Amino acid sequence: MPDTQPNNPLHGLTLETILNRLVEHYGWEELGREIDIRCFTHDPSISSSLKFLRRTPWARAKVEALYVATCSPL
Template sequence: MIEEQQNNPLHGLKLETMITELVDFYGWKILYAALKLGCFNTNPTVEACITFLKKTEWAREKVENFYLYRFKRMPKAIGEQFELKPRERGFAAGLAPRKPMELTIESIAQMQAQASAEYEAGNRHPNSAKKSIGGRGVNSGAHQRNKSASGSSYGSSDNGYTQRRDRPEPRTTERSGPSPSTDDNDPWGTKRG
C-alpha cells in the first residue's frame, strides 16, 4: 500500500543535496555560526559533514530544522508536528517554500543574543512558568526544606553552599547495570563469573 506523501521539503531529499544547497547559499562560516557544529568549521567538506551527520542523529535533526525553517522558511511546527522528527513533519497542501533567509555573522549573533535574553527572562520568573499541583512554584519544596533546616529562606549548609530558590535542585540519576570492576587486572569487568 502506498502511503500518501507529506508536503515536506525534506521528503526524498538526500543529505548530500541538502548540505550542498546550504553551503552554496550560506557558506561554511555562516553555517558554523548558526549551527555551532564542528563539521562546518574544521576543514569542512561535504563528505565529512555527511559522514558526521549520518552518525549523529541530534546534529542531523539540527541541520534539517535549519534547512526547513531558515533555508526553506516553512512555518514552525506546532502541536503534534513539533514532537516529530523534521523529516516526518507534514505541511498544509499547496504550501510552498519561500526565499531563503539572508543571514550574516552579525545577524546570527544578534538572534542568538535575543534568544538567550528571552530564555533568561523566562527563567527569572518561576511563578509565571511551571507550577506544581499545590499551586506553588517548582522549587518551593526545596525552598521549604532549606528554610526549615537552616531557619533562613535561602538555606545554607555547613559547607558554605547557598541554594537559591529560583534554581532547581540537582537531579541524581541511578545507574543501572553492574557496578564497575575493582580488579586492576580486569578494569572492564569482563572476567566476572
C-alpha cells in the first residue's frame, strides 16, 4: 500500500519547515500576533519554538492550521 496522503497539505513537511516558512512569511512579530504564545513573542528562535511546539499539542495544532490557511499551495 503506497504511503501517500494526497489530501493532507502537511504530508512530507517537518515542523521545522512549517515554522521556517511561517517566519519567512510573517516575521516573528506578526507571527506572535497571529498565535499569541511566548516562544513567538519573547526572544524567539527556531530551536526554542520547536522544543515548545513538540511538547505542546494545542500550540502545534495552531501553527499547522495557520500554515494550511496561509502558506500551503492550492
